[in-house]
Amino acid sequence: MSVPAGYYLILAAALFSIGAVGVLIRRSVIVMFMCVELMLNSVNLTLVTFARIQANLDGQVLAFFVIVVAAAEVVVGLALVVNLFRLRASTDADGVGALRA
Amino acid sequence: MTPVLAQATEGGAAELWTFIIVGAVALGSALGLILMRNAVHAALMLVLNFLAIAVLYAVLQAQFLAVIQVIVYAGAIVVLFLFVLMLLGVSREDSLTARVPGQKTMASIVGVLLFVSLAAATAGPFLGDASVCGSEAALEGTGDGEPCLGLAAVNAAEGNLRGVGFLLFTDYVWAFEVTSVLLVIAAIGAIVLGRRREDPAELVEPGSTVLPARPGEDDAAAAPGDGAPDAGAPDAGRPDGRPDAEPSRAEGEERT
Amino acid sequence: MSALAQQLPAGVEIPEIPWAAISPELTLFGAGILVLLLDTAGPRRRTSSVIALAILLGIAALAAIPGGAAPEIVALLVGAGVLQLALTLWLHTRPRLLGAVLTVVALVATIGIAAWQYQAAANGGMVGTESLLADMVAVDGVALFTRFVVAGAGILTVLLGFAYLQDRRIHRGEYYPLLLFTATGMTLLASAADLLMVFLAVEILSLALYVMTGLARRDMASQEGAFKYLLLGAFSSAFLLYGIALVYGATGTTHIATAxxxxxxxxxxxxxxxxxxxxMLVGFAFKVALVPFHMWTPDVYQGAPTPVTAFMAAATKVAAFAAFLRVFTGGMEQLAWIWVPAVSVLAAITMLVGAALAVVQDDLKRMLGYSAVAHAGYAAIGLVAVSEIGTGATLFYLLAYAIMSLGAFGILTILERRQRKAIAVADLRGLWQSAPSLAVMFALFLLSLAGIPGTVGFIAKFGIVRAAVDAGLVWLAVVLVISSVIAAYFYIRVIVAMFMDDEPAHLADAPVPPASAASTAVSVAAVGVIALGVLPPAVIDLAERAATFAG
Structure with missing residues (x-):
């Protein structure tokens, strides 16, 4: 017996949801950012699984582009975090609430 | 063709066990990421998660991505995270207390709902045995009555790396070129935001009329509260008495 | 699968590059790189490197002649070489001014190219409504219209920003390249015929905007706004991407029309x-700021340097809506029964919440931020009409909003220079006495945003209402009117403060610093508001004819 593709999709959905919850509950901006990375990764897992289901490589190419985008995003994001820290020595995202609506 | 088919079915049990073990690791590390109090531990959980997903990629016939995942994600991105964590020295405990009372519970409920709906929507059609290589729609798509072999056949024909490479430089060549813009922006962005100290004179064009700096903007120790929305009251702090020198000249220079 | 399997053994088919179709993107990106290099080089190296570049362009032109290139292209290459040589020699000691001038030149060139493409398309030439480059690019009406608006907004932004950025000591050399790269991302987004291109273009323009928002490195509001933007932007991108993945999983392709x-x-x-x-809807709703996915908007609008805010409000909205239109109205017309109710509800909530929250704001940038949210709701109505009229109405609305918001934020830019801090409603008391022209123009923009007849805002709203009624969405038209009434309250509150209040605020005493470029930009916007408000037919016609999607 083999593994139905749906199992991979369920795993990816679980990882995506965990990442989304993490963004909502964590206060450290760096960890929130890591959770976004987790979400992007779960989407990649979905894409690769669909690539197998659809029997073409397009999904894998899409996942490749997602990795590129994620890398670029992390670079800018971490530069912002470092700068934010220099201005205020704390990762507390609630501090970012001076601007709350 | 037949050896590939045989391989695909024989490897079933191994794939199942791999999926169970690696999937458990992936789930556990993801939960660890959001539950660990220490940010460095969370980053290590993230590495574990990325490595687990890399194994799944290999199982799913995406050998190239599996390698890229290890090199780029586990090797570069998480290292960058760890580097910043170390640089800033924020490995200390950071509290998991909720910002709004009940926020954690709400978020968890939302997460569970998201999971259930996503899992039901995505996995529903793909739980049968035929799903190994495609849904019915995909099977119809192949049309010629061959047994669906999934990606194994595609990869067997040319190899995964060659296949991805060909696609990248034919159908996706424009997307590939466009990512160069993205990378340039990332590089510039990191420089703009990350430069440690800069010459204030560098930011003012020689020979143009410039007003004095705003309060709190010229010194590094800008008060955190500055620029907050409570700017309602008129502030009398403008250093007045600086006549705007040579307006005519400045006007000429601002013409663009 | 079959396509790939057949392609590989027979040798790879390299797609033909439609240079003419992608020339706006190439122009913008190339100019960005050029400005970046010129900025990093010192004055002497700047001159010598530019001379080298001019020689290279000349060689390219010479090579292009036997290559059979059209004489226009040769002339363009030569012209570009001579122009940037002359500019650099003239301004080699003024790097920022050089950057600004080159940026404006590139944006004007983009408008020119887009006009040429439009002309060619109208004559049944090379760029019609077909998809190009392995179905990744669609140069159609929506794409061309967006190019016009984005490039125009970029020009006004450069004019607005120059003196402001100097004063805040944030006039970095990287600003102009980033502006050009953002514009590149926007034009790419508007011409994306593939969901992958949509995703990449969204990321390009967002990434550049994150950096531009955080340009004021020592201003906490700017940094916090930038980080919030980045975090929520990445979060929403994940949703968009998941949606794209599911579409791929269901259909095996990411090409919008095929999928x-x-x-x-x-x-x-x-x-x-x-x-x-x-x-995908969640992802797009974040990008165009529909309630309840609008949380980032006021903070980012407030934190970003004001010219950047102006550009964000004007141009980002157009580009994001262009992609929204292409994917939903264009690609998934058959599935309208699924998404139209959802988007309608979102649009209705957006109009009401945006207007209601704007009423309670005191900071003007924040107020205009919430007003931008409400306007996104108005523009979304044209989307749910799912018709050519609706698409045309949305496009025209976005053009109108671009002009109005550039004008309003432009006034704020000028006022902020005078006051040296953020502007609250109370600061405007008595502006009529101290700066009558500014007060009149600001009033004009606010009236236009409110949708008073005689301004472009009215014409645009009228078009939206017509599209809604046409599509049988009368209730949305009613919500629009209610929202406009609420919104009128705060626009008029500002106007009252400027004209009626006797007791002048501190601002009124401040001497007016010279900013002729910014004043020019604002005046252009004011002329646009009136001209399009009184004589709109030509442009409305243009917008309606632009309401076509590549197949």
Missing amino acids: GVALSDPGTPAGLVFAGIAL
């Missing part, structure tokens, strides 16, 4: 279709 047809096939798993549409 749209395949999605409406009854054999496609319904769960994937619903979830895919819902997730």
